[in-house]
Amino acid sequence: MEPTDDETRPALPPVVAAAWGLRERAPKGPRPGLTLAGIVAAAVALADAEGLAAVSMSRVAKELGAATMALYRYVSAKDELLTLMVDAAYGEPPGPGGTGPQWRTGLAGWAWAERAALQRHPWVVRVPISGPPLTPYSLSWLENGLRCLAGTGLGESEKMSVMLLLTGYVRNDALLTTQIQEASAASGRRIDEIMPEYGQLVARVADPARFPALREVIDAGVLSQEDGPDDEFVFGLDRLLDGVETLIRARTTA
Amino acid sequence: MEPTDDETRPALPPVVAAAWGLRERAPKGPRPGLTLAGIVAAAVALADAEGLAAVSMSRVAKELGAATMALYRYVSAKDELLTLMVDAAYGEPPGPGGTGPQWRTGLAGWAWAERAALQRHPWVVRVPISGPPLTPYSLSWLENGLRCLAGTGLGESEKMSVMLLLTGYVRNDALLTTQIQEASAASGRRIDEIMPEYGQLVARVADPARFPALREVIDAGVLSQEDGPDDEFVFGLDRLLDGVETLIRARTTA
DNA sequence: GCAATTAAGCGTATGGCATACGCAGAAGGA
DNA sequence: TCCTTCTGCGTATGCCATACGCTTAATTGC
Structure with missing residues (x-):
């Protein structure tokens, strides 16, 4: 046998x-x-x-x-x-983006699409991971993300690491967003009320001598002004893709 | 009155x-x-x-x-x-790192310290955020992180965004790590058994015609080889700090 | 010293949860 | 016709957070 x-x-x-x-x-x-x-x-x-x-x-x-x-x-x-x-x-992922030099727009579109999916279903990020992805849609998302990195000169292991980093970023952002929304709903305050209050509270509790850097942030009014809900996401995504770009350039010129 | x-x-x-x-x-x-x-x-x-x-x-x-x-x-x-x-x-944060050109080693040390704290207390990342940080140790961590960015030319708002991005990265990594450990404990398999199995399972389930990029990753043996537990963390942290460096350079030369 | 006040410790009750177990009955094969 | 196999489900177990109100200890004002 x-x-x-x-x-x-x-x-x-x-x-x-x-x-x-x-x-x-x-x-x-x-x-x-x-x-x-x-x-x-x-x-x-x-x-x-x-x-x-x-x-x-x-x-x-x-x-x-x-x-x-x-x-x-x-x-x-x-x-x-x-x-x-x-x-x-998760459902169907966005279509595979352009490869080669277009990797960046492709990955950015992928990240925005995952963010949109997680906004439709905010509870997804509360479900504990039970292992690496094996289900159909999850694998499709991974596949289409990996395709963006074809022709970048990255190794296969590096491509996986980039996808892990990117999805982790999007998921963490979604988790934070929903947790803040839930907390503000529970406290009965709107988010645009909370942030200015927050600045005042920090100022009250944080001794300027012990927390000088924090005090500078408060005095600059950072915690009082509200930014668009996407601004923080854009900032992080830009930093992250800049970091990937640095690596790709190193692999290309080397 | x-x-x-x-x-x-x-x-x-x-x-x-x-x-x-x-x-x-x-x-x-x-x-x-x-x-x-x-x-x-x-x-x-x-x-x-x-x-x-x-x-x-x-x-x-x-x-x-x-x-x-x-x-x-x-x-x-x-x-x-x-x-x-x-x-x-969280407890006491690491001492404030060097400022100015040493921002990168300072922030890296900060991130490793947060990771260490979360490894000592893995349950921390399971507690839902109840709002922006206001408690003593949380504010101390934020303060010492912000100090690393003094003299980099970043705006106060950008400094806060960088810290949010960094702590989000560390926390997400910790969450993923503990969830994987728990899942592997629940299934009774060790992690170094799971990964090679995972490669085989993906290969079995993912049609090469529909999942070409994924197949390349599998064929390269990426999913079978085990990397040190810190390798993935180092990769993401390097990308992230590279991205911050790009921004700092733009602010400095402008 | 005594009464009034205040807060500490706690017993009980409510309504909800995941799921192990085993029974009743339906559908099909022999 | 009878036997196998699977579906639907009732019951039971042992958890959980916390609202409410009672008893009692510690102190203040007289």
Whole structure:
């Protein structure tokens, strides 16, 4: 008996197989009354409307008119549902951007697209990473990002590192944004009220002798003026892509 | 009656006042049997030992030999406790680095120090941000970071943006690292087992025709080789500081 | 010394959560 | 017709945050 693939290769995690539609149904037994895609869609809609905290197994089931435990016929644990929700929330990535010298506009467009997706589904960044990306849409996003870096002279390992850095930046920005929004909603103040107040509070609490640099920032009025919601994102993205550009230039001229 | 500070200035949030030690105790009534600092220390120790999920009000109280509701005499809600825990976990920042041309080594040291603090207390990045930093240690970290940028020609607003970008990078790296560790612990596999497996799984699931760039990465063996745990952090930090350097040079030569 | 005041510690109750387990019944194959 | 297999689901367990109000300790004003 020759070795089969099943013995030489690691098995696909069940949730990955499900995401790629590789589950085969046994012919016997009653027809399923629900579908995995329907469960995921209901959970995504619920998270969009009421936040990730509202996504409990019983609540999703109620939304579908089913009992809580019925969901466990489709998903072995809540973690699996979350993984599938994230993949669905990402959806189709933007088309591959230009390669070669256009890498920068391509990657910038990719980053803005991820940001837009995370603004549509802010709860995505609250779902703990369960491992490196293996689900269909996640891999498509990675693929299209990597394509922007073709012809830049970067090594394959460097390309992956750039993508990791970029998606990390976008995700962190989205996490910060939603956390600030939630905190301001919880405190009942609007964000444009909070920032000027913040400057005053820091000034009150931070002794100028011990916090001189901070005091200069406050005196410059940085904390009082409001900037457009995109300004901070643009700044960070520009720095980050500048850093990548420095590396690419070094690889090209070397 | 002339306007007092209390009328013209926003009030300090209670948790901020507590963190700066500004709570005055009424002389009457029984002596407190617990201290805020003691509660925070117990909660930090518990989070270090068993993770943030283990930090429930009843569990912290049990650790202190008190009843659950006793804690609510010191903290108005769990969120307040979490805020104080984070501040305690950061602790003293590294001394201010050199200014002027040494900004880069100073900021790099700052970033490594924050990373070290987050490795000591991985749960910190799981605590939702409740607002801009106002607690003592948080402000000290910000202060010492800003000092590195003195004499670089950056505007005050740009200095703040750089610090936001840098701390975001470090925190995101820490979040990713702990999530991967937790996921690998939950699956019972070691991380150095997972990565080679991951390459094989991607290869199995990703059609080379549809995922050419991804396939190149896999074929280069990027996903199979393990790099030192710091390599990825070094790469991102270098790119990020390169990007800041580009900006500083533009401000200097202009 | 005594009464009034104030805050500390805490017992109880509420409503929600994930999910292990096992049963009833449906669908198809033999 | 009977047997296998799978679906839907009811129940039970042990957690969680925290609102409310009682008892009691420590102090002040008389």
